[in-house]
Amino acid sequence: MTASSWLLVALPALGALILLLAGKRARTWGHLLGTATVVLAFVYGVILFFAGDGKSTVDTTVYSWIPVGQLQVDFGLRIDALSLTFVLLITGVGMLIHIYSIGYMAEDEGRSRFFAYLNLFIASMLILVLGNSFVTLYLGWEGVGLASYLLIGWYQGRPSAATAAKKAFLMNRVGDVGLALAIFLMFKYTGSTGYAQVFDGAANGQIPPGAITAIAILLLLGACGKSGQFPLQAWLPDAMEGPTPVSALIHAATMVTAGVYLVARSNAIFSATPDGRLVVTLVGAVTLLIGCIVGCAYDDIKKVLAYSTVSQIGYMMMAVGLGPGIYALGIMHLVAHGFFKAGLFLGAGSVMHGMNDEVDMRKFGGLAKKMPITFVTFGLGYLAIIGFPFLTGYYTKDAIIEAAFGQEGWRGWVFGLATVLGAGLTAFYMTRLMMLTFFGKPRWKDIKSSDGRDFHPHESKPVMWIPMAILAVGSVGTGAFFVLGHRFVNWLSxxxxxxxxxxxxxxxxxxxxxxxxxxxxxxxxxxxWLFRPSRDIPVERPERVAWPVRAARKDLYGNALNETLVARPGTWLARALVYVDNRGVDGAVNGLAAALGGGSGRLRRLQTGFVRSYALSMLGGTFLLLAALLLVRFS
Structure with a gap:
């Protein structure tokens, strides 16, 4: 059965190829084909899940990919508990997002192309999690980057969308450099990029301790770029410029979880370097607090959820950085997050769908009565993410908090208090979102949307709310699976x-x-209390606010930090190199050319065409030669 695991990748990849080649001819059926390929991939993933025992690791070589001297890289796939977990998450949640997109993108002229990009995204993520070498993982890593660029910049007529797509692409390239350098070091010390050889090299001392720490930090840099962790988190909120299904796909079960997967998959490397694990944990702690604080200040419903993702990925990164015996908790929270965050984003899309694509929560209010299904499904996701007792987040987040407090010395206090503070802030900003959106006075009655239309909020079509309902059930029910006998952590062990x-x-x-x-x-x-229904909430955002709110609205100066430390020095370096190139390299080349040209022009004047001039030159040369000989003879 596992010998045909390549079908998991081939199905969505084939769908993307057919839809891209068909172009506008697939307008009436492209969305059905794109959805069907992911449904089939999910069904096959379920079959593999039940066919295996969860304890064995099966590597399948599809073909010889890079046979160059000592570098022998096969395109191979690995089926084990970790990869199957991600396969089910990616194809399962991805399938629901595809179904939701059928309704959400119904009026979009490029709908078939949109589904082609979604299929490309799913195929790339499956290559990333199924590959049995770091080079194969890197292929999927770059494929996800390409697909995210295309999807974030979907609304090509909006300059903000083009800017957001470019920002995501460039910031991810920073992380990709780290991942590439880590792969180079692996090959240097082990002669291979395959998981088995690299992990054996880390365990048996083949890789020196300093090199292992360097590899771990470089892997973390790659993970920070893809998962939106400090200091490369600034692109993730801007990615909300894409259609809402894209936000759900990127934030819930695919792209941003890739960094957590990378660290968990490389657990043999991180287990061998306490310093590397400490850096991972510190990055996770800082990121979760940044996400929580900034999420409290935004009024854009999608950006609040985006910073919620930044924070929740911080919890996952902390967990996988806490060391041996804790990695599974990060993956457990990742799976739970896939359910409730996908449901929350799709719920936000449903609200936008009924509110003329408005995203400002200050213009909502009272939508619980107008959109009851969206309210209930969104509400269950909200309860899960804040850790309401006996829902999914209660089991996964609390387990990470306890593990953080269990660290030795100062780490227990610092990491434990950071996670607890994050839990309190999460409850605050998510409750604020609920109050502004679904409760209180219907503020939309007294204003018009940005395009001048009146608001007429209404419930979404069944093709949109059914996936939301399924995700809401997952947000509630998976907690029982996690808690009963530690089934999930035992499955991953x-x-x-x-x-x-x-x-x-x-x-x-x-x-x-x-x-x-x-x-x-x-x-x-x-x-x-702050956003109670009886309080008059201003529709326009107040600009005179305390400095912590101003700082949060500016993303805690994350963009300014990246501009100061990376963008401006990069610009200055580029300008300096251009100057050196113009004045140095080009100057030397142009100067030599000018010297040769000027010299040849002067020598050309000696060619007069008169015999007497040539004879005089020969006579003069003869006298000079005789003079030189005499000087040598009598010196």
């Missing part, structure tokens, strides 16, 4: 190691869940 609970915490372990619930409850109550 052959790949990422057995889960080990912390044997010591700076505070009694039983108080950690209670403290988390108390802070989350305080966040909810504060948001309800």
């Amino acid at each position: 052959p790949v990422v190691g057995r889960f080990e609970e912390a044997d010591h915490t700076p505070i009694p372990s039983g108080t950690v869940p209670a403290m988390t619930l108390v802070l989350a409850a305080l966040g909810v109550l504060l948001a309800v």
Whole structure:
């Protein structure tokens, strides 16, 4: 069965190829073909899931890809518990997003091309998670980057969309350089880029400790770019310029989870370098707080959810950085996040669909009565993400918080308090989103949309709300699977190691869940009080605000930091190199050409065409030669 695992990639890839070649001729059926390929891939993934035992690792060589001297790279696929988890997540959530897109993109002229790009995205992600070498992973990594560029910039007539797509593409290239350099170092020390050889080299000391740490940090740089982690997180909120299904696809189950997958897949490398793991954990802690703080200040519903993703990926990155025995918790939260974040984004798209594509929450209000299905499905995702007891997020996020408190020394306090504070802030900004959108006065009655139309909010079509309902059920029900006998972490243990609970915490372990619930409850109550239905919420955003709000609205100066540390020095370096090229390289070449041209012009004057001139030159040369001989003879 696993010998045909290449079909998982081939099905969506074939769909993308057919739709791109068919062009406008696929206008009436392209969306059906694009969706069908992902449905078939999901069905085949389920078959592989039940056919395997979850304990074995099966590598399948499809063909010899790069046979060049010592560099022998096969295009191979690896089926194990980790890759199958991602296959089911990518194809399952991706299938629901495809179905949702049938309704959401119904009026778009380029709908078939949109589904071709979605198929390309899914195929690239499957190559990324199924490849059995870092070079194959890199192929999928770059394919996802291309597809995301095409999808984020879908609305080509909007300068903001073009800018967002370019920003995402360039910032991801920064991370890709790190991943490429890590692969070069792996080949230098192990002579291979295959997982088996590299991980064996890390375990048996073939790779020196310093090189392992360098490889781990370079891998983390790649993960930061793809998963929107500090300091490369600024592109992720701007990616909201794409259609809402794209936001759901990028944020929920595919692109931004690739960095977490990379670290978890490379657990043998990170387990061998405590310094590398510490950097991963610090990056995750800083990122989750940045995402939470900025999410409190935005009024754009999609950008609030985008920074929520930044924060939740920070939790996952912290978990996979906490070390051996904890990796599975990061993947567990990743799977839970795939359900509730996809549901939240699709719910936001449903709200926008009924509100003339408006994204400003200050212009919403009272939509619970107008869009009851969207309200219920979105509400279940909201309860899951804030960690409401016995829903999915309650089990996954709390497990990470307890593991963070279980670290030794100062790390337990710093990482534990960061995760608890993040839980309280998450409850605040998500409750704020719920209050502004679904409760209170219907502020949309007194204003018009940006295109001058009146608002007529209405429930979305079944093709849109059915996927939302399925994701809402997943947001609620997967928690039981996670908690019953640690089924999920036991399923992943052959790949990422057995889960080990912390044997010591700076505070009694039983108080950690209670403290988390108390802070989350305080966040909810504060948001309800500040944005209560009886309060008059201004439709226009107030500009005179405290400095923390101003800083959060400016993304905590993340863009300014990247501009100062990367963009401006890069511009200055480029200008300096252009100057050196113009004045140095071009100057030397042009100067030599000018010297030869001037010299040849002067020599040309000696060619007069008169015999007497040539005879005089010969006579003069003879006298000079005799003089030189005499000087040598008598010296």
